[in-house]
Amino acid sequence: MDTLQAILPELVLGCAAAFFFGCSLFNVEKNMHRYAVAWAAAVFLAAVIGMSGQAEFFHGAYRVDRFSRFFSLFITGAFLVVMIITQRMEDIDRNCRADLYFFLTVSTSGLILVTGATELLTLFIALEISSYPLYIITSYRKGLGFQFEAAAKYLVFGVVSTALMIYGISYLYGALGSTFLSDIVVALPSHLYDPLTLVGVILFMAGLLYKLAAFPFHFWAPDVYSGAAVEVVAFAASLPKLAAVALFARVGGVFMDFDVLAPALAILAVLSMTVGNLLALAQTELKRLLAYSAVSHAGYILLGVLAASQGGLNSAMFYGAVYAVMSLAAFLVAVQMAEEGKNDIPLDDLKGLWHRAPLLAIVFTIALVSLAGLPPTAGFTGKLLLLTAAWKAGWFWTVVFGVLNSLLGLFVYLNIIRISLVDDQASGRPVPTSPLLGTTATALGLGLLVLGVFPGGLLTMARKALAALLYIVPLT
Amino acid sequence: MEPILHMNPMGISVLTMIIFLPMGGALALPLIPDDRAAKMYSLILTLAVLVFSIPLYTRFDLSLTGFQFVEQYPWVKSVGLTYLLGIDGISMPMILLTTLFGPIVVLCSWTYITKRVRAFLACLLLTQGIMVGVFAALDVMLFYFFFEALLIPMFLMIAVWGGPRRIYAAVKFVLFTLAGSIFLLLALIGLYLQAHTFSYPVIMSLSLSPQFQFWLFLALLAAFAVKIPMFPVHTWLPAAHVEAPTAGSVILASILLKMGTYGLLRFNLALAPQASVDLAPLMIVLSIIAIIYGGLLSLAQTDIKKLIAYSSVAHMGFATLGIFTLTFQGNQGAMLQMINHGLTTGGLFLLAGMLYERTHSRELGVNAGMGRLMPAFGFFLGLFSLSSLAFPGTASFVGEFLCLTGAFKLDWRVGAWAIPGALLAAAYMFRLFLKLTWDAKGNKKVARDLNFREWICLVPLAALIMVFGFYPKPLLQVMNPALEGLLARLPVGQGTDMLVAVRQAVESIVP
Structure with a gap:
């Protein structure tokens, strides 16, 4: 019974996937959004119930523990929010919606599997389960044709990074004789200067960086973001980031013993932040801008991985969760602003948001201030923790770049705040806001403020989750 | 301790x-x-x-x-x-x-x-x-x-309710401020790594190495110099003041600028005493530049708000000068200057706003001679102008006098350099006052004098300026113990050469 309770979220997700598959088979079109929200709520509830679950499956290849459940909670929470904001979905054919929900559910379950995988091949399969549905639904947009280009790019980049990763895994297996993380941890110290292992680790890390969309593996992000429907982007921008943080925390910590890896990551982190912010400055379209902003935030998360020994992972997990909340809050508004048949959301479309939907304007502002990293929002607190950890670990120069980048970031987001709050023209259509959306928006906005001022609870959760990592504590 | x-x-x-x-x-x-x-x-x-x-x-x-x-x-x-x-x-x-x-x-x-x-x-x-x-x-x-x-509400206040170039002014304000305060963030993280807490009393009890103090001082200075604003990072101030609505200008002038000098006292002097002594000459030079340059710029303005804004640069220069004479009188003077500048310049911006509501212009020429039509307005303008130029009997006189006393006590040449600033203040404030009150060439024929609401705004400020001009003791007795404590932290044997200090610090960083 305990085992059943432990994998409850996975089971409910499976049921949800089966349900949507059935809907797709029998062409159910009515009430799809309600079903989706209901199922997502059930999944989230299951994740809450299964919070304290502990179990091992497949000879220790898949593990349910506090660590994976920490991420399940946030991934399913984000899943619920995404389902709520798919209310309108003007850009997606009615008869495709069941399929879309099916793929989103499958991808979510893949992400949850990622956070629990403790064996490299299991990890690989879980990553594929989470990625393939996204390749498909990227092309689900009506009209135009740019969505196919985006999907193709996503697919090609994804497949190449997957190939790199599996190639790396084969090297690791060849050098260390096992694909279980628990064995790797033991075997690694004696292979620190073994070129074969190093090649394996670097290739593997390349795959992870792709998932995180960090420089120089970010090239897919802007095109996918602007090509796909906003609702899909909201999903692709938030949930996989959480899984990527989990991956970095679980395996990144193991590999950080390599001398060359840390400086390389430091350089990539700084480049990610800077390139992301600089390119975001030049954008005039909201989705592309958010894509580049995601690149720069990936850089901040890498700082935490860099400072793994000094509580950096803890901060990275905090920031990952916070990033999911702020990007969802931003996308929630973006979804409302998206107009049917238009390929993108020019920043000018946000004009007069204050007059058109004051609540959304306020939530949007909080999200942007948080993305810019100003107090009292969670974005600031997360950055503070990451920078402190990085400095403690001796990476002072990355900290300097970190704060300089928050200046660049402010420039980026201040511009959007100006357009949405300051500009007076009450042009454009009024923005519809259902009570459910309004509540969700309020919850996300408040969440950012509360996490900013009282980060203690989430930090304790993250610390407890980290303590459960395989290479530190064996399951009792 | x-x-x-x-x-x-x-x-x-x-x-x-x-x-x-x-x-x-x-x-x-x-x-x-x-x-x-x-x-x-x-x-x-x-x-x-x-x-x-x-x-x-x-x-x-x-x-x-x-x-x-x-x-x-x-x-x-x-x-x-x-x-x-x-x-x-x-x-x-x-x-x-x-x-x-x-x-x-x-x-x-x-x-x-x-x-x-x-x-x-x-x-x-x-x-x-x-x-x-x-x-x-x-x-x-x-x-x-x-x-x-504070940044976002201030940004909105200027950007939404400001004048024609409000976006430019608001963005400039926020970027300047943040460009400074990212260094403050660095400094605070650095302090945290030494103290393992963010608690100010604990951090105060640390004894920091001179090298660390040197960098700490510069990082803190970056943040506070923008807020004060000191030369050469003052350029956001005129833009923000001119474009902001009256309330925004008043908040900026009366309170926001004081955060800078407050930060200098609370952080730079208290946490980096050695560096404060070492770098005091630099600060004094910057202050004197601010006093004279601000005064000269103020003299050249035809926009009332811009004139007052540049005069703020000069007045805050007196405050920073007073602080970094590192004398007791100088610091007393700086504190008084902060309070009095708040009261006086706040009052002047209120008057500028009232004038703008009547004539829809902030130009000196357009508003010339308004004092004839509005005697009460003329009275308050006279009072605040006199206080602004530190006329004896008004509050600012005591503050500026103490700042200068401190400067002369430190070195007569420092004091001598600051004196022209005081003269300039008389020149630009009298220019404003005379033009607005007695100049005949104004094109406005009728204007309503101050109403009850406006009186209520101005009377408390005017009263305080008069009271503190003759009787600053209520302020002095409150601040004296704190200032004594602050100055007691400074190392004895002041007057280290700045170049030596810089060289030492650089040598300690570069192996």
């Missing part, structure tokens, strides 16, 4: 209340149905805050050193954050200045603001609470929270 924390003598948490009452009140504004009620509500709220803040003065124990009215609660233990508030003789006058201006800025926006009134009032109330928080915070990260949280 950690400074002593004296717990709150009152039954209620006064500081918390005057910080969060206006901020919480701002959240309730959307519920109020119409604009007029919202204005009344904001006025009552800010008046209540003012009343609540009075015990900070009346119950302030002059015999105690250290911090009073302390409120301490655990905040985020694992990160080293505490919710720690407290005041001493340096921060208490600043808080009272802030709460005094609360109702005044609401009143001066009564008819000035016509669009999105409730949102504007929400911004006002938010800034009100946040600014008190800046002065009351004794946890350095809490300080930073407040320091930075």
Whole structure:
């Protein structure tokens, strides 16, 4: 019974996937959004119930523990929010919606599997389960044709990074004789200067960086973001980031013993932040801008991985969760602003948001201030923790770049705040806001403020989750 | 030795209340149905805050050193954050200045603001609470929270309700400020790594190495110099002042600028005493440049608000000069200058706003001779102008005199360089005053004199300026213990050569 309770979220997700598959088979079109929200709520509830679950499956290849459940909670929470904001979905054919929900559910379950995988091949399969549905639904947009280009790019980049990763895994297996993380941890110290292992680790890390969309593996992000429907982007921008943080925390910590890896990551982190912010400055379209902003935030998360020994992972997990909340809050508004048949959301479309939907304007502002990293929002607190950890670990120069980048970031987001709050023209259509959306928006906005001022609870959760990592504590 | 924390003598948490009452009140504004009620509500709220803040003065124990009215609660233990508030003789006058201006800025926006009134009032109330928080915070990260949280409401205040070039001014303001305060963030993280807590009393008890102090001083200076604003980072100020609505200008001039000098006293002097001594010559040079350059620029302006803005640069230059003479008189003078500049320049901006509401222009030429039509206006303008140029008998005289005393005590040449600044002040303020009051060439024929609401705004400021001009003791006796404590931290044997100090610090960094 305990085992059943432990994998409850996975089971409910499976049921949800089966349900949507059935809907797709029998062409159910009515009430799809309600079903989706209901199922997502059930999944989230299951994740809450299964919070304290502990179990091992497949000879220790898949593990349910506090660590994976920490991420399940946030991934399913984000899943619920995404389902709520798919209310309108003007850009997606009615008869495709069941399929879309099916793929989103499958991808979510893949992400949850990622956070629990403790064996490299299991990890690989879980990553594929989470990625393939996204390749498909990227092309689900009506009209135009740019969505196919985006999907193709996503697919090609994804497949190449997957190939790199599996190639790396084969090297690791060849050098260390096992694909279980628990064995790797033991075997690694004696292979620190073994070129074969190093090649394996670097290739593997390349795959992870792709998932995180960090420089120089970010090239897919802007095109996918602007090509796909906003609702899909909201999903692709938030949930996989959480899984990527989990991956970095679980395996990144193991590999950080390599001398060359840390400086390389430091350089990539700084480049990610800077390139992301600089390119975001030049954008005039909201989705592309958010894509580049995601690149720069990936850089901040890498700082935490860099400072793994000094509580950096803890901060990275905090920031990952916070990033999911702020990007969802931003996308929630973006979804409302998206107009049917238009390929993108020019920043000018946000004009007069204050007059058109004051609540959304306020939530949007909080999200942007948080993305810019100003107090009292969670974005600031997360950055503070990451920078402190990085400095403690001796990476002072990355900290300097970190704060300089928050200046660049402010420039980026201040511009959007100006357009949405300051500009007076009450042009454009009024923005519809259902009570459910309004509540969700309020919850996300408040969440950012509360996490900013009282980060203690989430930090304790993250610390407890980290303590459960395989290479530190064996399951009792 | 950690400074002593004296717990709150009152039954209620006064500081918390005057910080969060206006901020919480701002959240309730959307519920109020119409604009007029919202204005009344904001006025009552800010008046209540003012009343609540009075015990900070009346119950302030002059015999105690250290911090009073302390409120301490655990905040985020694992990160080293505490919710720690407290005041001493340096921060208490600043808080009272802030709460005094609360109702005044609401009143001066009564008819000035016509669009999105409730949102504007929400911004006002938010800034009100946040600014008190800046002065009351004794946890350095809490300080930073407040320091930075001010940016967005101020940005909106300028950007939404400002003049024609408001976007430019608002963006410039925010970017300049943040460009400075990212270094403050670095400094605070650096301090945290030394102290393992953000608590100011603990950090104060650290003995930091001279090298660390050197960099700490520069990082802190970057943040505070922008706020003050010191030469050469003052360029945001005229733009922001000119474009901001009256309330915004008043808040900027009277309170926001003081955060810079307050930061210098609270952080630079207290935490980096060695570096303060070493770098004092640099600061004195920058201050004198600000005094003279600000004065000259002010003399050349034809826009009333710009003229007052540049005069602020010069006046704040006197304050920084006073601080970095590192003499007792100089620091007393600086504190008085901060308060008096707040009262005086706040008053001048109020007058500029009232004039603008009548003539829709801030040009000296357009507004020439308005004093003939509006005698009461002329009277207040005369009083505030005289105070601004530090005429004996007005409050600013005492402050500026003490600053100069400190300068002469340090070195007569320093004092001699600052004297032309005082003369310039007379020149530009008299130019403003004469032109607006007696010049005949104005093109406006009729204008309503000050109404009751405007009188209410100006009278308290005018009264305080007169009182403090003749009797500054209430202020001095409050700040003296705190300033003595601050200066006692400075190493003896002042007057190290700056170049030597810089070289030492650089050598210690470069192996």
